[in-house]
Amino acid sequence: MNSFDTDVLIVGAGPTGLTLANELARHDISFKIIDSAITTSQTTKALGIMPRTLELYEKTGIAEEMVEKGLDTPAFNVMNKDHKLIYFDFNKQCNSPFPFVLMLPQNKTEEILYNYLMKQNYDVEWETKLLEIEQDANGTTVIVQKGIEKTANIRTKYIVGCDGAHSTVRHQLGLNFEGVTIQQNFSLVDLKVEWKLPYNESYAFVDRGKFIAFFPMKDGKHRILMTSDIGAKEHSEVSIEEIEQMIHAVGPTNTSVSSVLWTSRFLVNQRMVKQARLGRVFLAGDAAHIHSPVGAQGMNTGIQDAYNLSWKLALVLKNYSPDTLLDTYTTEREPVWGNLLSGTERFTRILLQKSRLVNQVRKTIAPVITSSRFINQKFIDALSQTGIHYRHSPIVNGEEYGSKVFNKGNWLQPGDRVPDEIIGNGQRLHHLLTTTKHVLFVFTQDYETFKKIKENVESYPIQVFQIGIERDCAIQQNYLCDSKGQIYSKYGFASKEGMLVIRPDGYIGFKCVELNINLLKKHLQIIFN
Structure with missing residues (x-):
C-alpha cells in the first residue's frame, strides 16, 4: 500500500504539535494534525518562554506578537525570607536578542501558533482521537475516531506523537516511560x-x-x-x-x-523515553519527557524538539537526505532531555531539603557561589536554553576533518547555537537564518574563491553568503561586510578565511578555518544524498 493521505501525521495540537505543524508548512511538507480536544487550551498552564525559543519563533515572525502580548521579565531572584540568595540578570548576561523570560500563558501561546497555522491554510482536525497504529516497510496506517462513533483510516509516511504525558502514541509503541x-x-x-x-x-x-x-x-x-x-x-x-x-x-x-x-x-x-523513534513513529514534547516545573523548561524543550525534527523530516521527504538522518533526532535530543531531568530533579530536591543545617549552609554558600560571573553565566545559559549544543552529534563536523589550524579555545564549535551579531550596515545575522535551507558563510575577501565554492554547492539546498572586512566590496551580491572583524574573531578565523554551515534550526553544522572545498563537500555528503 503506497498511496498516502499525507506525509506526516501529527498527534496533539499543543505548543509542540502546533510548532511542528507550522515548521512543516514552512518547509512545504504535507501533513495532518489531529487532537481529541475541541479547540486549543483554555487555561494558562505553562507560562515562561525562554530566549532560545523566542529566537526560533523569530524565524516565522511570531516572536514579535508573543512579546507584545506577554510580559518580559529580565531578572529572577531566589530568596530566604527577605534575604537574597541568588540573582540572575538575563538582561546583562543572556547573549540573545531576547534577554528575558517572556511570561505568556500557554493558552495565549497556542492561540498565536494556531492563528499562524491557519494563515498558512492549514487547520487542526479537532475532536479526532488516535485509536491504533500499524507500521509496515513503506509507511503507517492509523485508525482514528472522529466525534462519537465515526472511524477513519489515515495512511501516512511518518507519525509524530506530541500528545502529552499520557501519550496514546507512546502506549501504542509500547515504550517505557522511565x-x-x-x-x-x-x-x-x-x-x-x-x-x-x-x-x-x-x-x-x-x-x-x-x-x-x-x-x-x-x-x-x-x-x-x-x-x-x-x-x-x-x-x-x-x-x-x-x-x-x-x-x-x-x-x-x-x-x-x-x-x-x-x-x-x-x-x-521525572520521566523520559530512551528511544524517541520506533520505525516511522517519533515522540516529542511531554510524550517523550516530563519533569519538575522548576526552571520553566518543559514547554520550551518540546518546542525545540519540533524544530530539530522538522527540518530533518523535510529533507528526507523531499529526497535530499537518507532516512538515517532522522535517527539523529534521538541522538541529539536525548542527551538534552537527560541533562534536563537530572538537573531539575537535583534542584527540586535541594529546594525540598528540610534539614536546618542544610538550609543554613545553602543560605551561606549560595550567594558566594552564584556571585561568580562564570557560574552565574552557566546557570543563565542553561535556563535560557541558549547553552544547548549538539557537539556530540555525528552530523556536525569540524577539526576532525584535517584542519590543523582549528583551535577550540573559547570560540564557537560545530554543534553550538549561532548567536546573533550585527553585520556591516546594521543587519542582524539571525535575519539571514530565517530560511528553511542550510546557510553557508564563506569568510574570504577573494570573490573568485567565493564564486568557486558557491558553484560547488549549487546542487544542494543551501544559501551562500560571502563575509569580508572591506566595505568597498559591499556592492557584490551576497556579500556581507564585517568591517570590525567581530564575526571573524568570534568564530576563531584568525587567518581571515574559513567556512561555516548553519543548519535550519540555527546550529553550526560545519566549521573549517580554511577554504577546503573537499572538506565542505565531505560534510554535506553526510547530510544530503
Whole structure:
C-alpha cells in the first residue's frame, strides 16, 4: 500500500504539535494534525518562554506578537525570607536578542501558533482521537475516531506523537516511560499579589522544605508555584488561607493575595523515553519527557524538539537526505532531555531539603557561589536554553576533518547555537537564518574563491553568503561586510578565511578555518544524498 493521505501525521495540537505543524508548512511538507480536544487550551498552564525559543519563533515572525502580548521579565531572584540568595540578570548576561523570560500563558501561546497555522491554510482536525497504529516497510496506517462513533483510516509516511504525558502514541509503541515520582505535592495558582517588590521580576522563596515562587503576568496577576501538604488526588481548590500560610512561613513579608482565577495540584514526575523513534513513529514534547516545573523548561524543550525534527523530516521527504538522518533526532535530543531531568530533579530536591543545617549552609554558600560571573553565566545559559549544543552529534563536523589550524579555545564549535551579531550596515545575522535551507558563510575577501565554492554547492539546498572586512566590496551580491572583524574573531578565523554551515534550526553544522572545498563537500555528503 503506497498511496498516502499525507506525509506526516501529527498527534496533539499543543505548543509542540502546533510548532511542528507550522515548521512543516514552512518547509512545504504535507501533513495532518489531529487532537481529541475541541479547540486549543483554555487555561494558562505553562507560562515562561525562554530566549532560545523566542529566537526560533523569530524565524516565522511570531516572536514579535508573543512579546507584545506577554510580559518580559529580565531578572529572577531566589530568596530566604527577605534575604537574597541568588540573582540572575538575563538582561546583562543572556547573549540573545531576547534577554528575558517572556511570561505568556500557554493558552495565549497556542492561540498565536494556531492563528499562524491557519494563515498558512492549514487547520487542526479537532475532536479526532488516535485509536491504533500499524507500521509496515513503506509507511503507517492509523485508525482514528472522529466525534462519537465515526472511524477513519489515515495512511501516512511518518507519525509524530506530541500528545502529552499520557501519550496514546507512546502506549501504542509500547515504550517505557522511565523515571521517578517525587513524593511532594505542588500547587499552581493564578491570582492577584500586592507587595512592594518590582513587578517585572520573578521571585522564589525557600526555607526548610517549603517553597513558593511568584511569576508576573501582563494582566496584573501572578502565577504562584508552591509546595503543599494537600495531595493532588483530593481535587480541592487551593485556598487563599493555604497561600497565606505559605507566605507567612517562607516570605515575602508585607504581601497580600486575592482574586484566585485558576488552581491545580500535582506531583512531580521525572520521566523520559530512551528511544524517541520506533520505525516511522517519533515522540516529542511531554510524550517523550516530563519533569519538575522548576526552571520553566518543559514547554520550551518540546518546542525545540519540533524544530530539530522538522527540518530533518523535510529533507528526507523531499529526497535530499537518507532516512538515517532522522535517527539523529534521538541522538541529539536525548542527551538534552537527560541533562534536563537530572538537573531539575537535583534542584527540586535541594529546594525540598528540610534539614536546618542544610538550609543554613545553602543560605551561606549560595550567594558566594552564584556571585561568580562564570557560574552565574552557566546557570543563565542553561535556563535560557541558549547553552544547548549538539557537539556530540555525528552530523556536525569540524577539526576532525584535517584542519590543523582549528583551535577550540573559547570560540564557537560545530554543534553550538549561532548567536546573533550585527553585520556591516546594521543587519542582524539571525535575519539571514530565517530560511528553511542550510546557510553557508564563506569568510574570504577573494570573490573568485567565493564564486568557486558557491558553484560547488549549487546542487544542494543551501544559501551562500560571502563575509569580508572591506566595505568597498559591499556592492557584490551576497556579500556581507564585517568591517570590525567581530564575526571573524568570534568564530576563531584568525587567518581571515574559513567556512561555516548553519543548519535550519540555527546550529553550526560545519566549521573549517580554511577554504577546503573537499572538506565542505565531505560534510554535506553526510547530510544530503
